[in-house]
Amino acid sequence: MSLSVLIVDDSPLMRNLIRRIVTLAGTELVQCHEASDGQRALEQLARVPVDLILTDINMPGMDGEQLLRELNRRGVTTPAIVISTDATHSRMQRMLAMGAAGYVCKPFSPEAMRAELDRVLTQTKTGEPA
Amino acid sequence: MSRSMSRIPVDLNTLTRDVVCDVLETMFFSTAVISGPCACPHQLARGASLEFHGAFAGTFFAMLTPGVARALAGACLGLSDEEITSETESQLACELANVLCGGVLSRLDPEASVYLSAPQPINGCPRHIGWCEWLETPEGPLCVGLSLLGEH
Numbered sequence: 619m620s621l622s623v624l625i626v627d628d629s630p631l632m633r634n635l636i637r638r639i640v641t642l643a644g645t646e647l648v649q650c651h652e653a654s655d656g657q658r659a660l661e662q663l664a665r666v667p668v669d670l671i672l673t674d675i676n677m678p679g680m681d682g683e684q685l686l687r688e689l690n691r692r693g694v695t696t697p698a699i700v701i702s703t704d705a706t707h708s709r710m711q712r713m714l715a716m717g718a719a720g721y722v723c724k725p726f727s728p729e730a731m732r733a734e735l736d737r738v739l740t741q742t743k744t745g746e747p748a
Numbered sequence: 749m750s751r752s753m754s755r756i757p758v759d760l761n762t763l764t765r766d767v768v769c770d771v772l773e774t775m776f777f778s779t780a781v782i783s784g785p786c787a788c789p790h791q792l793a794r795g796a797s798l799e800f801h802g803a804f805a806g807t808f809f810a811m812l813t814p815g816v817a818r819a820l821a822g823a824c825l826g827l828s829d830e831e832i833t834s835e836t837e838s839q840l841a842c843e844l845a846n847v848l849c850g851g852v853l854s855r856l857d858p859e860a861s862v863y864l865s866a867p868q869p870i871n872g873c874p875r876h877i878g879w880c881e882w883l884e885t886p887e888g889p890l891c892v893g894l895s896l897l898g899e900h
Contacts, residue, residue, distance in 0.1 A: 628866060629839060629842065629843050629846070630839055631821070631824075631825070631836065631839035631840055631842075631843045632843055634825055635775075635824055635825060638825060638826060676846075676863070676864050676865075676866070677866070678866050702850070703846060703847050703849070703850020703851065703854070703864065704850060704854065704862075705850070705851075705854040705858065706854060706858055706859055706860065706861060706862075707858065707859060708859060708861060709861065724771075724775070724846075724847045724850060724851075725770060725771040725774040725775040725847055725851070726774065726775065727774050727775070
């Protein structure tokens with residue numbers, strides 16, 4: 619099985635780190651696409667459909683929260699996992715209420731990231747609500 | 749309304765050490781111990797600062813040597829020393845400052861809404877910083893500091 623992932627983060631280092639975790643830990647053949655903000659992510663999604671979106675919240679331009687809102691407005695159902703330094707309960711609840719399928723707090727271990735990714739993908743396959 | 753440092757009922761040194769250790773161990777497979785107040789030596793040539801606003805408002809920074817930046821970048825990205833550029837070191841400093849700042853502010857108040865700006869590279873410890881701490885990692889020194897609005 620192959621998996622197509624869009625990584626949205628303004629930090630090239632974080633994009634590299636997430637790509638490394640996603641591609642090295644799994645058994646699937648993973649194709650990673652990258653965007654440095656929400657607007658570029660939307661442009662990527664218009665060109666290439668993906669199975670999963672991994673997005674930061676704090677980004678210059680269109681941030682992760684605005685991206686989720688726009689995905690909802692456009693009826694995009696691709697599951698999105700939010701990755702953020704913001705560990706507050708209120709922010710997590712807000713992002714999940716906006717349709718995020720998962721939430722990973724920085725700092726994260728490769729194992730924690732991979733576990734959340736697997737959880738969301740399994741949930742998506744079985745059709746369970748997020 | 750933003751809160752000032754004097755109204756924060758925590759030991760900032762302990763809290764910061766815990767956050768630095770947590771971040772280094774979880775993402776960079778390293779650790780750190782506090783060794784004292786920052787003396788702002790010139791060898792800390794890689795750094796980044798960012799501003800935050802919301803329940804807390806102010807500035808946060810992290811400074812480290814190029815050697816520490818290289819070691820941490822290599823550890824998390826699985827790169828050899830030859831593959832790490834000065835740009836990677838700078839990106840590491842920015843991301844480290846971002847994650848440390850988020851961690852410190854989240855632990856100051858887990859329910860406080862705080863928004864972080866994008867980290868910017870800096871070349872030296874910022875002047876007029878309210879509080880800073882010098883830490884030692886196995887790879888070399890690291891300095892972190894923060895100022896809360898209204899402290900000066």
